Amino acid sequence: MNAVARILEWPNDAAEANPLAPWSSSALWPALWDSATLARVMKGEASGEFAVSGVEIDSRDVQGGDLFFALKGEAMDGHRFVEGAFAKGAAAVVVDRPVDGPHILVENTTEALELLGAAARERSRGPIIGVTGSVGKTGVKEAIFDALDRASRGDAHRSVKSYNNHVGVPLSLARMPARARFGIFEMGMNHAGEIAALTRQVRPNVAVITTIAPAHIEMLGSMEAIADAKAEIFEGLETGGVAVIPADSPYFNRLKEAALASGAEVVSFGKARDADVRLLDAVPAIGGGSLVTIDMGDRRVCYTVAAPGEHHVINSLAVMAAVRGVKGDLGAAGVALAEMGGLPGRGARLQIDVSGGDKALLIDESYNANPASMRATLEQLGRTPAHRRIAVLGAMKELGSHGPDYHAALAGPIGEAGVDYAVLVGEEMAPLAQVLEAGRNSGELGKSAALPLGKAVPFAHCLTVREALDALREFGLEKDDVILVKGSNSVGLASLVNALDKQEG
16 A cells, blocks of 8 residues: 555544644645644744644754754854755744744744653653663664554654654654654663653653663762663653563662652563563574563563574563553564664674675674673674674773773673674773783783683774774785674764775775
């Protein structure tokens, strides 16, 4: 069925009569927002009548029909880009001063975006899922979306990319169509109190915490504080909401108490014997990934997870719990997990050209890194068949005084993974370089670092991505090599992935 036929066959429902769900003049598909509604919910003044089909805050990404918000930051004023937004096809702009062209005049554009996000949440007709966690929240969010979008025939909505902060969350809400049957939103933080503010905007019916790990420990000080900050997501739960939490976490009881204090129904997931969604078995699947069997209390479910690695298996349990929490289709969730590969920067697997036209496997984990995800990814590298295993590891940020120990401790997982060559990128990697250097001098990883004995690992310590790329090329990539690239986003390893994928200099 083509898109127009699908629209014409769609049954009328209450959403079409919703005053916050305007219809475009074509009568084929509702506009996202019209000028009268925008002015009312943002407490502003419209320059005239118009309708918009999208919402954008970056003028470079504006598409025809978008509403462009001229946000003001410490170093940048979006009003400078209003003319460019109109040139790219913006239908209107939101500004704090009059401009030529269709606009909504408000006192504060950032506050106006929050008000629009709140209006979108108010008019939503389906359940909302919020996702947070130290590791895996974007992948879990995307998998939940794929499952619900598949089951609802394209009527699920989610935050794109990693739009999970004080701007990204209201922007993602503001983009949600009135007729969306499900909404899935990611929430991130690096300070206490941030998720509390975001969850009150999202007001989830189901709140998911993927895991607790030492990400942002520099700002929060302890693992307990990290758990408490993630648990803020329960504060915004709607009445009768469901809290999905990791049963295997050392902080399970802490999370459970916070969820119960918010009046939530707690659903746990993991390998623990008393987990509500319990992993029974996971075996390698034909063609890669894992064949997973879980116990959901009243039924057992078997499905395939396309992405390899135990961490993806455990995350799939959170997906299943969340889908069931909104009465979604578990079969569609299984299909989504079977077809969903890694995301760019988060596990995408690329076949790249090496010498003589041969191929090597590049695993792109360049978007984020913390001690838990670094260990899990290196473990999976060790299980991946390879001619040689090469690890390009960027610094892990926001670890504060714990940073040197966490970086040095990566020597153990590197040795256990059978890494044949390591490229370390960033000043923070110096403690790891020292451990590996000691191992190179003695022929094994030293006992002084409290790490398991193993073969010495050849390595290069580079301060820039360019140096890392040169080190890789000097080492030389060969047929059937597997190259893992992982680090915090600010290190910039995405450019190295792009260079290897396109064989650019």
